[in-house]
Amino acid sequence: MSATPVPAVDVSGLVKRFGPTTAVDGLSLRLDQGTVLALLGPNGAGKTTTVEICEGFLRRDAGSVRVLGLDPATSGDRLRPRVGVMPQGGGAYPGVRAEEMLTLVAACAANPLSPAWLLDVLGLESARRTPYKRLSGGQQQRLSLACALVGRPELVFLDEPTAGLDPQARRLVWELVAALRADGVSVLLTTHVMEEAEELADHVVIIDKGRVVAEGSPRQLTAEQPDAARLRFRATPGLDTSELCAALPNGCRIDEPSPGAYQLSGRVDPQVVSAVTAWCARQGVLAEELHVGRRSLEDVFLELTGRELR
Ligand SMILES: Nc1ncnc2c1ncn2[C@@H]1O[C@H](COP(=O)(O)OP(=O)(O)OP(=O)(O)O)[C@@H](O)[C@H]1O
Numbered sequence: 001m002s003a004t005p006v007p008a009v010d011v012s013g014l015v016k017r018f019g020p021t022t023a024v025d026g027l028s029l030r031l032d033q034g035t036v037l038a039l040l041g042p043n044g045a046g047k048t049t050t051v052e053i054c055e056g057f058l059r060r061d062a063g064s065v066r067v068l069g070l071d072p073a074t075s076g077d078r079l080r081p082r083v084g085v086m087p088q089g090g091g092a093y094p095g096v097r098a099e100e101m102l103t104l105v106a107a108c109a110a111n112p113l114s115p116a117w118l119l120d121v122l123g124l125e126s127a128r129r130t131p132y133k134r135l136s137g138g139q140q141q142r143l144s145l146a147c148a149l150v151g152r153p154e155l156v157f158l159d160e161p162t163a164g165l166d167p168q169a170r171r172l173v174w175e176l177v178a179a180l181r182a183d184g185v186s187v188l189l190t191t192h193v194m195e196e197a198e199e200l201a202d203h204v205v206i207i208d209k210g211r212v213v214a215e216g217s218p219r220q221l222t223a224e225q226p227d228a229a230r231l232r233f234r235a236t237p238g239l240d241t242s243e244l245c246a247a248l249p250n251g252c253r254i255d256e257p258s259p260g261a262y263q264l265s266g267r268v269d270p271q272v273v274s275a276v277t278a279w280c281a282r283q284g285v286l287a288e289e290l291h292v293g294r295r296s297l298e299d300v301f302l303e304l305t306g307r308e309l310r
Contacts, residue, residue, distance in 0.1 A: 006069040008033045008155045008186035009054055014063035016049050016210075023049040025210035026063070031155075031203070036177060036187040038201035040194065040297065042307065046210035047190040048088055051157050054188070055085050068155060081110060084153030088160050088190075090144035094133035098124055098143050101132060102150055109151030118146045123172060137164045145173065149180070156180065158189040162196060174199060194297035198222075206301055213304045222295045229268040230295050233287040234260050235280060244279040248272060257302045268292055 009031040016024040024046045031037040039047045052058040053065060056072035056079065065072060070079055092101055099115060106112035119125055122142040127135055135143065141164060148156050158177070162170040177200050180187055191197055197204045198218045205215040214221060237259035245254055252266030264276065273292065280287040301307075 005033050007031060007066070008035075008068060009037070009188055010064075010066040011050070011054065012064045014050065014053065014065060015061045016046075016053060016058065017061050023210055024053070024060075027207065027210060027212055028063075029205045029212065029215070031186055031188050033154075033186050034181065034184045035202040036181050036189065036200050037203045037205060038197035039188065039190045039205050039207060040192065040197045040301070041190075041207040042192055042301075045207045047207065048159055049210075050207075051159050051188065051190055052087075055083070055157055081108075081151065082154045084148035084151060084156035086144050086148035086156070086158045086161055088163070090140050092132040092140075092143075094131065096132050097129050098132065098135060098139070099128040101143065102146050105147045106150045111152055112150050113152060115146075115150060118150055121176070122146050123169070138166060138169050141165055142169065142173075145176070149176075153185065155186040155188070158187065160190055160192075162191070162193065170196075194301070197297055204297065206297070206304070208301075208305050208307075214300060218297060221297060221300050229292055230299055231264040231268045231273065231276060231290070231292050232299075233262050233276070233280075233290040235262060235283075235285045235287055236260065239283060239285065243282075244276065247275045247279065257306055261302075262287075263299070263302070 007030050012028045014024050014027045041047050053060050054067055054072055056076040059073060067079055068082055072079055102115040106115050119128055124142055127139050162173050177187055204218055204221060206213050241254045254264045256262050
């Protein structure tokens with residue numbers, strides 16, 4: 001009989017307070033080896049705090065945390081060679097050149113990847129000799145990612161790895177995360193971009209105010225009755241939707257979960273779309289960002305918390 005593998009990250013009942021603020025409030029999550037977990041939540045939800053505790057950079061107030069079976073609060077020396085960290089916002093000595101920085105980090109690893117190769121893969125070839133402070137924000141992000149990966153870690157923590165990246169660079173990071181997963185590396189990433197979680201993660205943990213509000217695979221979280229679709233649009237906040245409600249078929253409901261964001265749930269057919277746009281025309285408002293589709297993680301978050309992710 002084979003033994004169950006140790007989870008890459010196992011957090012249970014985690015609590016962290018900063019003075020009167022409870023940043024993490026009894027949070028539990030588990031990242032299985034070789035999988036990708038996305039910690040999704042709005043600003044201030046407690047994502048960075050959770051990750052920094054797992055990285056061993058912050059002390060917890062309560063709960064248990066195991067990273068590759070070890071406690072990061074006491075086993076930092078043993079974990080450092082096995083774990084890659086891409087902190088939010090990055091940061092480095094301003095004068096250090098991109099390749100110098102990566103070579104320096106590589107020198108700490110027993111069996112590093114080639115810095116030159118990694119710079120090439122991340123599209124930083126032309127910035128090799130550029131001092132850190134002269135790199136663009138996106139280049140700094142990618143260098144930070146390279147530093148997290150150069151030591152061939154078993155597990156990587158990526159805190160908002162695509163924040164501030166242009167679509168092309170974002171796609172590059174997504175491909176890299178998929179490649180890491182294919183190589184059996186475990187990845188815990190934070191994001192408030194739901195498409196990122198949907199695209200990359202095996203398991204999504206949605207948090208708000210330091211607590212888990214939902215979790216599961218993206219498919220589980222967005223599953224609904226097969227004939228149900230969503231219609232969403234933006235318009236002037238506070239419109240009286242009673243006339244529209246009366247015109248909709250039974251089983252359709254319209255909500256305004258956050259000001260100006262309207263959401264219709266139920267069976268969305270061409271007549272329903274037409275009723276909505278006709279109603280908007282009568283109100284003299286333009287329905288912006290009109291979208292019909294299946295429920296997204298953004299919808300799930302909105303339903304659970306009444307607020308938008310961004
Ligand atoms: N060093 C600190 N001192 C005081 N309060 C802090 C500190 N670090 C975080 N907090 C507070 O803890 C809460 C959680 O912050 P955290 O940075 O973990 O959230 P987050 O989900 O990562 O947000 P973001 O998406 O903006 O990065 C916030 O209310 C934040 O203001």
